[in-house]
Amino acid sequence: MIQVKNVTKKYGKFTAIDNISFEVKDGEVVGLLGPNGAGKSTTMNMITGYIDSTAGQILVNGVNVEKRPRKAKKQIGYMPESVPLYTELTVKEFIKYMAQLKLVKRKELKSEVNKVIEEVGLKDVENKLIRNLSRGYKQRVGIAGALVGNPKVIILDEPTVGLDPKQITEIRELIKKLGKSHTVILSSHILSEISQICENVIIINKGKIVAIDTPSNLEKKTSNKNIISLTVEDKKGNMDKIKDKINDAKEVKLIKDNEDGTKQYQIISEENIDLRKKLFEILPKEEIVIFELKKEESTLEDAFMSLISDEKNTDKKEEKR
Amino acid sequence: MWPVFKKELKTYFLSPIGYICIGIFLLVFSTFFYMTTIQSISIDLGYLYFYTAQYGLLIITPILTMRLFAEERKNGTEQLLLTSPRSITGIVLGKFLAAVIVILIILIISFMYYVILTFFGEPNLVPTLIMMLGFLLLAMAAISAGMFASSITENQIISAIITIAFLIVPWFLLSISDGFSLINLMSSYSKFPAGILSTTEVVSLVSFTIMFLLFTIIVMRRRKTVK
Numbered sequence: 062m063i064q065v066k067n068v069t070k071k072y073g074k075f076t077a078i079d080n081i082s083f084e085v086k087d088g089e090v091v092g093l094l095g096p097n098g099a100g101k102s103t104t105m106n107m108i109t110g111y112i113d114s115t116a117g118q119i120l121v122n123g124v125n126v127e128k129r130p131r132k133a134k135k136q137i138g139y140m141p142e143s144v145p146l147y148t149e150l151t152v153k154e155f156i157k158y159m160a161q162l163k164l165v166k167r168k169e170l171k172s173e174v175n176k177v178i179e180e181v182g183l184k185d186v187e188n189k190l191i192r193n194l195s196r197g198y199k200q201r202v203g204i205a206g207a208l209v210g211n212p213k214v215i216i217l218d219e220p221t222v223g224l225d226p227k228q229i230t231e232i233r234e235l236i237k238k239l240g241k242s243h244t245v246i247l248s249s250h251i252l253s254e255i256s257q258i259c260e261n262v263i264i265i266n267k268g269k270i271v272a273i274d275t276p277s278n279l280e281k282k283t284s285n286k287n288i289i290s291l292t293v294e295d296k297k298g299n300m301d302k303i304k305d306k307i308n309d310a311k312e313v314k315l316i317k318d319n320e321d322g323t324k325q326y327q328i329i330s331e332e333n334i335d336l337r338k339k340l341f342e343i344l345p346k347e348e349i350v351i352f353e354l355k356k357e358e359s360t361l362e363d364a365f366m367s368l369i370s371d372e373k374n375t376d377k378k379e380e381k382r
Numbered sequence: 383m384w385p386v387f388k389k390e391l392k393t394y395f396l397s398p399i400g401y402i403c404i405g406i407f408l409l410v411f412s413t414f415f416y417m418t419t420i421q422s423i424s425i426d427l428g429y430l431y432f433y434t435a436q437y438g439l440l441i442i443t444p445i446l447t448m449r450l451f452a453e454e455r456k457n458g459t460e461q462l463l464l465t466s467p468r469s470i471t472g473i474v475l476g477k478f479l480a481a482v483i484v485i486l487i488i489l490i491i492s493f494m495y496y497v498i499l500t501f502f503g504e505p506n507l508v509p510t511l512i513m514m515l516g517f518l519l520l521a522m523a524a525i526s527a528g529m530f531a532s533s534i535t536e537n538q539i540i541s542a543i544i545t546i547a548f549l550i551v552p553w554f555l556l557s558i559s560d561g562f563s564l565i566n567l568m569s570s571y572s573k574f575p576a577g578i579l580s581t582t583e584v585v586s587l588v589s590f591t592i593m594f595l596l597f598t599i600i601v602m603r604r605r606k607t608v609k
Contacts, residue, residue, distance in 0.1 A: 109465040113607045134467040141465075145458030147389075149396050161385035162466035206462065 062087045062244050063108065063214060068117035070103055070268075077103045079268040080117070085214075085261075090240040092259035093248040096369065100268040101248040102142050105218050108246070109139040121214060135164060138207035142218040142248075146202055148192035152183050155191055156205050163210035173209060181205040181235065197228035204235065215239060217247040221254060233258055252362045264368055271368045279364040289336055291326045292319070292353040299347040300326065306343055309334045323352055386468070386476030390450070394484055399449075403442050407488045410438040415495050425503040427495060428575035431513040434492075435575075436568055439524050440549050444542035446481045447528030451602070455536040470602045474595060478522075478529055485521040489514050509577020516574025519587040523567055524549060526594035533601045 063085040070078040078100045085091050093101045106112045108119055110126045110133060119126045126133040147155055157174050165173050178187050181201045186194060191202055200220065207215050220236065221229045236258055239245055249255050255262055256276040264271040264279075272279060293300065304313045309330050317325040330336050337356060344351055394400035411434050418429035454460040463473055492514070499505040524545075531544035552566035563569035570586040573579075 106461075111461055111465050111606070131467045131469070134465060137465070139461075139465045141458060141461045143458045145461055147393075147459055148457075149393060150389075154392075158385060158389050159462065159466075162463070162468055164467055 062089075062122060063246070064120040065104070065108070066118050066120070068104075068107060068114045068119060070100075070107060070112070071115045077268050078107070078114070081265070081268070081270045082117075083263055083270060083273055085244060085246060087213075088240075088244055089261060090236070090245045090247070090259050091261045091263060092255035093246065093263050093265060094250070094252065094255050094365065095248075095265035096250060099265045101265060102218055103268075104265070105139070105216050105246070105248060106141075109137050109216055110134050111139075111141075135210075136213045138163075138210065138212040138215045140203040140207040140215075140217045140220065142222075144199055144203040146191050146199060146206070149190070151188050151190055152194070152198075152202055152205075153178065153187045155202060156183075156209055159206040160209045163212070165210045173211070177205050177209045181208065182231075197224050197231070200224060200228070200232060201235075204232070208239070212243070214244045214246070217245065219248055219250075221249065221251065229254075252365055264365060266369050272364075287330045287332055287334060287336070288357040289328045289330075289340065290316070290353075290355050290357055291328060291340065291351070292323050293326065293344065294323050294350040294352060297348055299349055300324065303343070303347070303349075306347075307336060307339055309336060309339075383468075383472035383476040383479075386463075386473050387479050390477050390480030391483055394446075394480065399445060400484055403445055403484055404488055404491070406441055406445075407434070407438050408491065410434050410441070411492055411495065415498075419495075419499065425499050425505045427499070427505065427510050427513060428577065430495060431517050432571070432575035435517055435520050435571060439521060440546060442485075443521070443524040443528045443549065444545040446484060447525055447532050447545060448538040448542040449532065450477045450481070450529050451533040451598075452536050452538045452541045456538075464602075464606070471599055474529070474598050474602065478526060478595060481525045481529070482518075482522055485518065485525070489518060506577065512577050512579050513574055515579075516571055516583070516587075519584060519591075520567060520571045520574075523570075523587045523590035523594070526591045526598070527567075530594045530598045530601070533598045 065081060065083050067080050067082050068078060069076065069080050081100075081104070093104060095101050103112070107114050108121070108126065110130045113127055121133045121136055124133040124136075147158070150158065153174065156177055157170065160170055160173055160177075178184055181204055183198070183201055183205060186198055191199065194202065204217065204220065207217065217236070221232050224232060233254065236245060236247065240258070247258070260275060261273065262276055262279060263273050300313070300315075304310050310328050311331065312327075312329040314327045314329070315324060316327050319325060328336060328340070335356070337354065340354060341351070394403075411430065414430050414433045418433065419425060419427070451460070454463065464470070496505055496507070496510050527548050528541070528545040531548065532538070532541040535541050535544075549567065552562055553568070555562035556566060556569075567587070567590065570583045570590070573583055
């Protein structure tokens with residue numbers, strides 16, 4: 062559906078996007094993830110034909126965006142990061158204008174506009190001036206503008222920025238709904254959002270692709286250790302000897318002395334070894350009372366941080382040279 | 383082109399801009415009407431159209447054109463336009479025509495001065511229509527220049543100043559050398575007020591218009607690679 066092939070974007074000497082390639086399949090919901098300034102918006106602007114790439118090519122359904130912009134743009138609905146809207150128009154007028162810009166036929170115009178208003182949940186405010194709407198509604202109008210004309214691909218740049226928690230969940234639900242019938246690319250720097258909505262994640266840092274995978278795979282990949290966090294009451298101080306009793310434990314770390322006399326530990330072992338069963342067997346024998354025992358789940362956040370910091374470390378090394 | 387045209391025209395009259403423009407123009411027209419016909423006991427509308435063109439357009443053109451592209455660039459709505467399947471040429475022409483229509487409305491209203499004169503004498507209809515045609519061509523050239531100024535900046539004030547400078551600076555340059563009449567729009571509007579349809583002036587004004595329309599299209603196209 063969307064193929065990005067060896068695309069580079071340079072501003073003068075600064076390279077914003079450095080030779081990236083990826084592919085988005087039909088009906089997929091893909092998240093572009095990266096810290097601020099990583100090149101997410103630039104990538105989206107190039108896919109939507111707002112700016113030209115310096116090198117490489119982008120195909121939407123096999124159509125080159127730069128060579129045949131009209132045909133390619135017809136298939137894309139885009140909501141830019143700043144959610145630009147014509148605030149002097151009413152919601153309905155705006156959506157109608159966007160539909161006309163997107164070559165919706167005159168006969169279908171009215172029904173298409175009403176359908177989108179219904180779909181995005183703007184019925185209550187359809188005759189209000191956009192200028193008077195709250196942030197959450199404006200965001201919906203922006204999404205409606207991207208949606209109208211039924212494009213195959215919907216590209217949303219940071220669709221939930223600046224919303225309150227209730228609005229965020231509403232917009233997420235909306236995006237999930239859209240994902241069933243469209244190909245969706247969205248960008249975000251909120252990780253939980255991506256892991257909830259997206260089937261695939263593309264992590265970008267400093268204009269380069271760091272990883273492309275499903276959220277769960279990314280989580281697995283980056284965790285090469287098994288960490289168990291443990292809260293115990295250990296009156297006789299036997300915890301110090303535990304490491305000798307369990308051979309597979311690589312490290313036993315005291316994390317915190319709690320006020321109620323319990324202690325919190327972290328036990329680290331190799332990836333493929335699960336120590337939980339053993340701990341439950343051995344600790345009572347040593348007269349250690351277990352208050353809590355939990356296997357730490359590695360999150361997308363960990364994956365992201367480790368991928369990004371890997372990059373930083375290599376950068377530093379390069380600088381030292 | 384048509385959706386952009388319709389939306390822009392609507393915007394002129396959703397905001398006070400359209401009404402302000404028509405109001406200012408009628409004020410200027412009426413003042414000069416009084417001075418050039420009633421006060422000097424004449425039924426020649428030539429001076430009316432000449433002076434209104436010279437001073438009225440100076441005020442109106444920047445008001446009409448300054449927001450056309452600068453506002454879109456500043457608000458980011460430019461992104462909506464440029465990522466839509468519409469061509470840049472269509473967008474530029476749509477905006478241009480919307481501004482021209484406002485001038486056309488003013489011109490149609492200005493026909494009332496001709497009607498008023500018919501009560502006092504027998505003014506010639508054909509020369510008056512030629513004057514109006516000349517006025518329209520002149521306004522189109524000024525608007526295309528103003529639109530070009532709007533496309534190169536995101537600041538409406540700067541755009542307005544560039545437009546005014548473009549219209550006014552040639553007047554002073556003329557006192558240095560007649561050669562500057564080439565860039566002076568008013569130099570191509572000397573025979574129209576006499577009711578004479580001059581091919582030279584029509585071609586000159588139309589070329590001015592096309593040239594600045596092309597400049598605007600080029601600027602908008604280039605933004606894709608520069609931005």
